[in-house]
Amino acid sequence: MSPASAEELTTAAGLTSEGAIALIEAADAPEDLFGRDAARCYRRLARLTHPDARPGDARAAAAFGKLGVLWRRYRDGSGPLVARGDVANLYATRRGLLKIARDPADNDLMRREAAALTRLGSQVDAALGAYFPRLIEAQRRQDPRTGVQRRANVIGRLTGFRSLAEVRAAFPRGLDPRDAAWMWRRLLVAIGAAHRAGLIHGAVLPEHVLIHPGEHGLVLVDWCYSGPAPDGPVPAVVKRYLPWYPPEVITERRAGPDLDIWLATRCMTELMGALIPDPMASFARGCQLASPRRRPADAWQVLAELDDLLERLYGPRTFRPFAVPDPGRPGDQ
Numbered sequence: 001m002s003p004a005s006a007e008e009l010t011t012a013a014g015l016t017s018e019g020a021i022a023l024i025e026a027a028d029a030p031e032d033l034f035g036r037d038a039a040r041c042y043r044r045l046a047r048l049t050h051p052d053a054r055p056g057d058a059r060a061a062a063a064f065g066k067l068g069v070l071w072r073r074y075r076d077g078s079g080p081l082v083a084r085g086d087v088a089n090l091y092a093t094r095r096g097l098l099k100i101a102r103d104p105a106d107n108d109l110m111r112r113e114a115a116a117l118t119r120l121g122s123q124v125d126a127a128l129g130a131y132f133p134r135l136i137e138a139q140r141r142q143d144p145r146t147g148v149q150r151r152a153n154v155i156g157r158l159t160g161f162r163s164l165a166e167v168r169a170a171f172p173r174g175l176d177p178r179d180a181a182w183m184w185r186r187l188l189v190a191i192g193a194a195h196r197a198g199l200i201h202g203a204v205l206p207e208h209v210l211i212h213p214g215e216h217g218l219v220l221v222d223w224c225y226s227g228p229a230p231d232g233p234v235p236a237v238v239k240r241y242l243p244w245y246p247p248e249v250i251t252e253r254r255a256g257p258d259l260d261i262w263l264a265t266r267c268m269t270e271l272m273g274a275l276i277p278d279p280m281a282s283f284a285r286g287c288q289l290a291s292p293r294r295r296p297a298d299a300w301q302v303l304a305e306l307d308d309l310l311e312r313l314y315g316p317r318t319f320r321p322f323a324v325p326d327p328g329r330p331g332d333q
Helices: 003-010 017-026 038-049 058-076 104-123 126-131 164-170 177-196 239-244 247-252 257-275 278-286 299-314
Strands: 081-084 088-092 097-101 135-142 149-155 209-212 217-220
Touching: 017 038, 017 058, 038 058, 038 135, 097 104, 104 135, 104 149, 126 177, 126 217, 164 209, 164 257, 177 209, 177 217, 177 257, 177 299, 257 278, 257 299, 278 299
Parallel strands: none
Antiparallel strands: 081 088, 088 097, 097 149, 135 149, 209 217
């Protein structure tokens, strides 16, 4: 049963206690009962199945108990915790990944992500859409006891992907630059497509860059820190990565497209570590010049220059099979 149809049934004027019990008995997950106005759905079902309303009715009591369990799961995230991000928790649901702000003070960041993903979904060429997560729904979640509202985004699930942080951990001595090359190229494509759509990501960091090892795919996630291109305010920075940001971003909280290129470059140099060849290291330094006005701000131009460099270093592009070892089994170098 879809959340929309569940909401229609649970708020229908003619819903009886028997009907409410049947709805709860048939539900397998919170989204089977709670739609957009989840608190209203919960209160209606609780009133119709409460033991005080159905004294001595074992079936109603069981339904009321199950309703409470599903409501707690809904408030906590509807499913198992998949990841704990900087501002939100991500839970697995049947519809996708449910991302909920832990602190209502960060609701504005969740709204930014929803707006960014909506813009990317409508303005990025379909051929480049795979570089970005898919927004299924933006939600408001209200605690009926406190009235506190938290923003939540339901995002399409990604399977088989690993973050650059995981890749770095799997290759502690550094990743072969030939493998890093395709990741760098695809990351620049994602950044360039976003800039063309009028957005700066604002936090191109290892945990926010996901790659599919076997298919050589890449998705740039966590758009909570995004802003308008070509120049807009940065709503927040990720504190544990403060040393990664250009100084003016920390002091002025303003950035242009060069910020995404700067952070992407840092991701890739960290990934390769000591294995980075001198020409590639020199290229990276050119992407991280001290003066913002002198830094490259056109990701497509940077990609073209990177392609020239890679051809000089390694010849024509060829597909290199790639795999990320399981945790605890570092890759051989």
